[in-house]
Amino acid sequence: MKKYDIKTANLEFKNLLSGPAPVGRILNYIYLVGTIGLKHKNGNRTTNLQNGVGYAWTTEFMIGLGLVSLGSPVGNAFKLELTDVGTELFALMEKNYKSFDEGSTNASIDRVRKQIQSCNPRLFDSFKNAFINSYPFKILREFLLENGFYYKNSREFINNLFEIVKNQYDSDTKPYIQESRTTTGENRVPSLLQLCKVFNLLTENGYLQFDEFEIVKIDFQEIDREYNKKELIAAEAEERALIINSTKDLISMYGEDGNVIVSAIVRNSSLQTKFKHNLTIQQKGKCVVCGMEHKELLIGSHIKSSATSDVVEKIDHNNGLLLCCNHDKLFDRYLITFDADTGRIKISKDLTVADIKRLNLSENFSLSEELLTKERQDYLRLHNTKYEELEKSRKHK
């Protein structure tokens, strides 16, 4: 990826990471860069497309996404150049391009997804790939890994991320005005979330949920032994070193303004991988509920959520169960849990009899005795408290 001096190029860090650019506009702009040679104008927020200049926050976000780079100056603007990834997207759009339009008042994710697919089915995969490999996505992903996968509602999520983003790299000292369309995270974070939603990386059922399974590719080939606690703690230190290095890369790319937020957010997931390795070995490579053996479908599920666990708890195999993706999701959403003393399954009344059958669940199921270590029982008690709390508010289906 091309490096920029954020100050000389007069780019805004917040726009590079989370510019308020709707999904369709990004694709329209790529097309315009490829055909009319769209330009970027420093700091300009009002220039319209008549002059062949894109809205700066969008063009900056595209730079952050690695789709375009800044070329030679043209007057007081800069020529935008498609990167390799941008060129690929442009080529896929070229033949069947029709302006991407998400709808005027309520941007529809479904609509833009259909537009992308009907333009060229491969465009969807290429765009998704470009996004997954971009810094903005990686940072969002690490933010979610660090802070938990779901929030009570999207508003809370947006405000949380915005507060962090704003406090740490936005020099704007004015109080946060939620209604403002141009200066707040309300506009920025949804761009990332919209992209995630278009590519099915986040699902929304009253909760926003990050689908870790889809992103983290675990190298199961590597599994040949267990990692002991000491090794895992060493891995944690290694991770921290990686954070520092990633931060340095980002500083050289984006300038020091991003230092704080990046160091707080960028993490490597090798630790989680090792945690899963350990569970895979100890729990014989099978979902402890249904016996699923296909490696791609298995997940190392934390009993006490990773977000609320300290370092030792995060890597403690007693704080984990190897589950298939369905059973992991049920457990993670507190739709099933296991009695700490007997290991017997508890199934939420929120599930219908038909779904319980589809999910291959039986009221008679119990965790095997060897899984009921004292430590795991303690973690399960925490999980059960939360389960019971939620269960009280649920309606019988």
Ligand SMILES: [Zn+2]
């Ligand atoms: Zn299962």
